Amino acid sequence: MKKLVLLLAAITLLAACNRNKLADFSIKTLKVCDSVQFTDLDPDMWYLSDKSFYTCEVDEPVTRNHALKDSILAWMRNQMIDTIIGSDNIFDLMKVDMKVSLEEGNTEPGYMTETYLKLREVTDRYITYSEDSYLYFGGAHGMPFYYCATFDRNTGARFSFNMFKNHDALCELVEQGIIEQHFGEEFTEENFDIDMMLLLGEDEAFPLPGTDPWIENDSVHFIYGPYEIAAFAAGMPECAFPYSVIEKFLTEEGKSFFQ
DSSP states (O other): OOHHHHHHHHHHHHHOOOOOOOSSSEEEEEEEEEEEEEOOOOSSOSSSOSSEEEEEHHHHHEOOHHHHHHHHHHHHHHHHHSOSSOOOOOOHHHHHHHHHSSSSSSOOOEEEEEEEEEEEEOOOOOEEEEEEEEESSSSSSEEEEEEEEEEEEOOOOOOGGGBBSSSSHHHHHHHIIEEEEEEGGGGOTOOOOOOHHHHTTTTOOOOOOOOOOOOETTTTEEETTTTSSSSSGGGEEEEEEHHHHHGBBBBBHHTTTTT
16 A cells, blocks of 8 residues: 555656646747838839838747757747847847848838747647748749747757768658658659659759758658749648657657657
8 A cells, every 4th residue: 555655646746747847838929020111112113012021929938947948049049130139138139130121221112021930839858949931022922931940848959950860761751751741642653753843953862951850749840941942833842750750760869859
């Protein structure tokens, strides 16, 4: 009976620790937006708008884990443009970013800059943030950009391609995943020519994405930006693999994000 009581007490303590661990993370949403009004526009010219817009929204991490917080904030600072300033305050950096983006000579009527750095998933092992951005500087279309970043819940370490042992084998897996998951049933083995569809040289090997993969719902996601490997019309090719598939490619550090 005494052993049973001790066991139940240990289980209760462990559950309480896990609850506290998950509770020790919240967010504070910060938003900066502004616009510039243009006057004396050429009446013979067509403009998308007589204003230029800037919007930035950030889910700032709130946690007592300084390593985790510093890692997330460092990633956030890196996602904003022209924010070289002697301040670690993310809100100050957002305002500087807005000022630079809208300053005279750096923008024109109809220009648009939108950046959203949002919390995507929280588990007891990792935390994933997303960046969803859109830039329009004239022309036929703007430039969308989306990807995520995953951080170790304890150490703040960023999940990256360094977590993989064999990049050549990983390339083969990702290539097949892009064909099957992104292009799907639109193509069959008979009519699908990966070399014709992708913007790669004749002897150029299929590359890994320029941005690091991330973890979401215990699966690893890979995504390519517009024009990175395919035409703009192809969107942002993306594929994902569950842990059961990706485990053999991971280093011990990479596996720790799932264990």
